Amino acid sequence: MSENKIPYKIYLEESEMPKAWYNVRADMKNKPAPLLNPGTHQPMTAEELEGVFCADLVAQELDNENAYIEIPQEIRDFYKMYRPSPLVRAYCLEEKLQTPAKIYYKFEGNNTSGSHKLNSAIAQAYYAKKQGLKGVTTETGAGQWGTALSMACSYFDLDCKVYMVKVSYEQKPFRREVMKVYGASVTPSPSMETEIGKKINAEHPGTTGSLGCAISEAVEVAVKNPGYRYVLGSVLNQVLLHQSVIGLETKAALDKYGIKADMIIGCAGGGSNLGGLISPFMGEKLRGEADYEIIAVEPASCPSFTRGVYAYDFCDTGMVCPLAKMYTLGCDFIPSANHAGGLRYHGMSPVLSQLYDDGLMKAVSVEQTKVFEAAEQFARVEGILPAPESSHAIRVAIDEALKCKETGEEKTIVFGLTGTGYFDMVAYEKFHNGEMTDYIPTDEELAKYRAKLPKMD
């Protein structure tokens, strides 16, 4: 089919939408390392995990064997409200850059939560409901995950308790109110409602909180309240599994027009959108059927892949969660206060960590002023106001397209556009006022956090 026959937006028919999630672990020779009990350092058993997480989700978390896991009909029906998400050929951006590269992006911002997080939120809420639970607890930083989960819980009539990092709670009142529209309770973290919250408030008076601290609070509340479980929006194997719907749709859309991607780019916070986008492509790569260059993009101020270590670490500040083997900066690491662009988690998905360690994907870090420059360049030609997180991927897609301009290569570049930036206008404002700076942690700072990694024997 000739090039100009490819539409601006490639949609799939309902009948072409994925009926099963793809579990990339099934094709990995080196499986991701198991979660460990923080006390005994033994692999967490299903029984132990079921005290914190929903039973069906624990089964998915531990499943390294089954390549395909059926998407329950109820979830597929919900997906139909906002999926398939479009795969867009960035003709206008290509034209603006005068690049021979062909650029595509998969846009996940077409739902009220404004990001890909709804793909996993609806799955997690479904399994909680199926188990007969009353509700779920979670943390949220910037607010996208909390919003997505609130939407999913209201759909299945579940109670939703969100612990929101205090600084975001105060600075992002609109996100907080969106969650309340969907009936969630939103508590600023650290709160005085939990033991860990009281402890952190006593040790750090006036603290504005962190993601790691909010996770500890949400877990404590789930464990102490009968009929509640804790859910997490990134990092975990099960979340990557649910997000594989992004990659499966992308692959189906490309295949429909006989397009072969050369390069796949995504931003990486905890790794869920990138893991989901690349899963089916990585599967082909692992099985030796095709090759792709895969690039994770992270902020220079929170560089888990590029400057972290591959080690067991706590997932939360309170050290109540299981230990995960991942690329990490240390569980006390918090990016500098001037960091506006999201992607601030100290660790990285164990699945992606293993793939990266095995040399199957690359990672680069970018500075936030460069990220916002790319965001505006993109917004002005493609018409979508991107989330700062997503704009990390835009930055590298543009850089790669400009390299093609020099070499004359006609690479096909696919990147994940994870969401919209309507609630991030304070960050855009800082950028416009020239108040945005780039802070890159020093080696000494990183060494200080690394020294606190748990000692494993």
Ligand SMILES: *Cc1c(COP(=O)(O)O)cnc(C)c1O
């Ligand atoms: C949460 C979020 C991310 C980062 O999370 P991952 O788990 O790394 O995908 C990226 N983009 C948007 C819009 C988000 O809301």
